[in-house]
Every structure is written in C-alpha cells, then in structure tokens.
Amino acid sequence: MKNWLCSLAVAFSMYSKIPMPRVEWTKERMEYAMCFFPMIGLVMGAAYWLFGTACGALGLGETVFYAGAGTLIPLAVTGGIHMDGYLDTCDALCSYGSREKRLEILKDPHTGAFAVIRCGMYLLGFAAVFSLLPPERLGMAAGIFTLSRALSGFAVVSFPKAKRDGLVATFSENAAKREVQVCSVVWGLLALWIIFRAAGAEVCLACGLAAGAAFWRYRAVAFREFGGITGDLAGYFLQRAELWQLAVAAAVMTAGRWLG
Numbered sequence: 001m002k003n004w005l006c007s008l009a010v011a012f013s014m015y016s017k018i019p020m021p022r023v024e025w026t027k028e029r030m031e032y033a034m035c036f037f038p039m040i041g042l043v044m045g046a047a048y049w050l051f052g053t054a055c056g057a058l059g060l061g062e063t064v065f066y067a068g069a070g071t072l073i074p075l076a077v078t079g080g081i082h083m084d085g086y087l088d089t090c091d092a093l094c095s096y097g098s099r100e101k102r103l104e105i106l107k108d109p110h111t112g113a114f115a116v117i118r119c120g121m122y123l124l125g126f127a128a129v130f131s132l133l134p135p136e137r138l139g140m141a142a143g144i145f146t147l148s149r150a151l152s153g154f155a156v157v158s159f160p161k162a163k164r165d166g167l168v169a170t171f172s173e174n175a176a177k178r179e180v181q182v183c184s185v186v187w188g189l190l191a192l193w194i195i196f197r198a199a200g201a202e203v204c205l206a207c208g209l210a211a212g213a214a215f216w217r218y219r220a221v222a223f224r225e226f227g228g229i230t231g232d233l234a235g236y237f238l239q240r241a242e243l244w245q246l247a248v249a250a251a252v253m254t255a256g257r258w259l260g
Contacts, residue, residue, distance in 0.1 A: 004032060006023045006029040007029050007030070007031065007032040007033045007035065007036060008033075008036040008039070009021055009023045010023060010025055010029055010030060010033040011033040011034065011035075011036040011037045011039070011040070012036070012039075012040060014033070014081075015037060015040055015078065015081060015082075016040050016043070016077055016078055016079065017076070017077060017078065017079040018040075018043065018077070031176040031179075032176060032179060032180070032183075034153040034156055034157060034180045034183075034184075035153075035179060035180055035183040035184075037149050037152070037153045038146045038147075038149040038150045038153060038183075038184070038187035038188075038191070039146075039187075040077070040078070040145075040149060041142060041143075041144075041145035041146030041147070041148065041149045041150075041191070042142050042145075042146055043077065044073065044074060044077050044141060044142070044145045045139065045140075045141045045142020045143070045144075045145055045146065045194070046142065047073055047077060048070070048073060048138040048139070048141035048142070049138055049139045049141070049142070051069065051070065051073065051135075051138065052135035052136060052137070052138030052139070053135070055135045056135035056136055060135075061134065061135040062131070066130075066131065066135070067127040067128070067130050067131035068127060070127070070130040070131075070133075070138075071123055071126045071127045071130055074145070074242070081235065082234075082235035082238045082239055083119070083122075083235065083239060084232075084235060085231055085232035085233065085234060085235020085236055085238075085239075086118070086122070086232075086235050086236045086238075086239040086240070087111065087115035087118060087119055088105070088106050088108075088115065088232040088235075088236075089106065089232050089233055089235070089236035090114050090115050090118040090236070091105050091108075091111075091112040091114050091115045092105040092106050092225075092226075092232075093221070093225065094112075094114035095114075099225065099226060099227055102225060102226060103162060103163065103226060103230075106226075106230060106232045122239065122243065125243060125247075126243055126246070129243065129246045129247045129250045130246065130250075132250035132253070132254050133246070133249065133250055133253070134253065137198060137199050137253065139194070139198040140194065140195045140198035140199040140203065140207075140249065142191075142194050142198075143190075143191040143192065143193070143194030143195035143196075143198065143204075143207070144191070144195065144207060144242060144245045144246060144249070145242060146187055146188075146190065146191040146194065147187075147188055147191035147192065147195075147207070147208075147211050147241075147245070148211060148214075148237075148238050148241040148242050148245070149187070149238070150184045150185075150187035150188040150191060151184070151188065151211060151215045151237075151241065152234050152237060152238050152241075153180060153183075153184045153187075154180070154181055154184035154185070154188075155215070155218070155219070155229060155234065155237070156168055156180075156229070156234065157177040157180045157181060158177075158181065159219065159222065159228065159229045160223075160227075160228040160229070161228045161229060161230070162222070162226040162227045162228035162229060162230045162233070163228075163230065168229055168230055168231045168234055192204055192207075192208055195207050195208075195249075199249060199253070202252050202256070203248075203249045203252050203253065206245075206248040206249060206251070206252045207245040207248060207249055209248070210241070210244040210245045210247070210248045211241050211244070211245055213244065214237060214240050214241035214244050214245075215237070215241065217240070218233070218236070218237035218240070218241075221233075221236075
C-alpha cells in the first residue's frame, strides 16, 4: 500500500503543481505511477465543476472572464508541462527537417517562432471553444481530461520510444506495463461514463471519437516523423486531445440548443 501511495505522489508531483509529500523515485515507486496519471484529470474536472458552479450562480457564463479563466485552469493545475511539449513539437514539425533535426529541436531549450505562434493559436482556440460550454455542464471536463491521460498513459508503456533517454523512456522502463495498460482502459471507460452522465450520450460519443482520432494522429505523427514517442510528443497529444474533445462537445451542445 505504501508503494502505491508513493506512486500516486510521483505521478502528481511530476505532472501537476498540486503539493505532494516528497518521496524518493525508486523503481518500485515508479512501477505504478502511470496508473495514477489519469487521476489528475479528475482533479481538473473538480476545479472546472467548482468554477462552473460559481460562474453560473454569479451570471458569468457568457463573459470574457469565463472564457479566459476557463482557459487558464489546466495551465494552473499542470504548471504547463504538457503545453511545453506541445510547443516544442510544433517547432520540430514546422522545421520540415530530417528526423534527426526534429529530435534535436525537441531537446533545444530555446523557443522558436512557430511555438509562439501555435501557443497564441491554441489559447485563443481554447478560449473560443470554452465560451460555448454552459457552466452547468463543466462537470464533463473530468471525463475529458481523464480520458486524454488514460490514452497517454497507455501509449507511454505500449508505443516504441524515439530515444532511449528522457522522461517517457524512464517512466516506461520502470513501469509495470500490463498493470498500467489495464488501469488505462479502466480509467478510459470511467471517463466516458462521466461524460455521459454530465453531458449526455451525443457528447460522450463525440468526445470518444475525437479522442480516438487524436490518438490515431498522435501515433501516426510520432512513428512517421520521429520514429517513436517522446515526452514532448506525449504533451503534444494531450493538448490536442483535450482541445478536440472540448471542440466537439461545444459543437454538439450548440447544435442541440439551435435545434431545440
């Protein structure tokens, strides 16, 4: 039990800004860390539910504040670790260089022009999509952010790695792969159930298809352009999967309001 709790602390201390007890990163404690990675999505969902409840009570559901603050919540919870990977990957893909050149760009600590451009585009797109989501439906965010992490954790222990060092390689090498895969499937099913309960069957189906499409695209880009996955590519997938799910959820609910 102690190692499981330590694994939880490792996952949360690595992939969020939520305070955790300091624990030593031993092999035994890293074995199940990815099993707890999707749980961060539940925390983010709870934050969105509280935010939506407050905005609904105060009548702030159709304001710039609502869209702007809603966009910042994921960055506040994660510290921007996944956004960093997304931006590094955008720089690498936009270089149109060789595979070796793209991998070098991923390791470069400097920020390129394409990363800055894509950051602005992403945040504006997120805010635009979020402005269409009713405050009373934000509980579905728990499912959306959990599903993206369940798929990401599954990929970490299942997909080939582009290099032998780095964060993803470290977590994958020390992980109990079968247990992580099973946990990822369970988390994914729970995530879909949460979306279904919070927003209905149509939104659940749309989010599931969007997450699946983002996952397929992630695998294709990683294998074709980089020869496998890296920590930056994992962040790239996570950001895209979440935005795609929110976008289709907003589209389905907006269409429902128009038709209703």
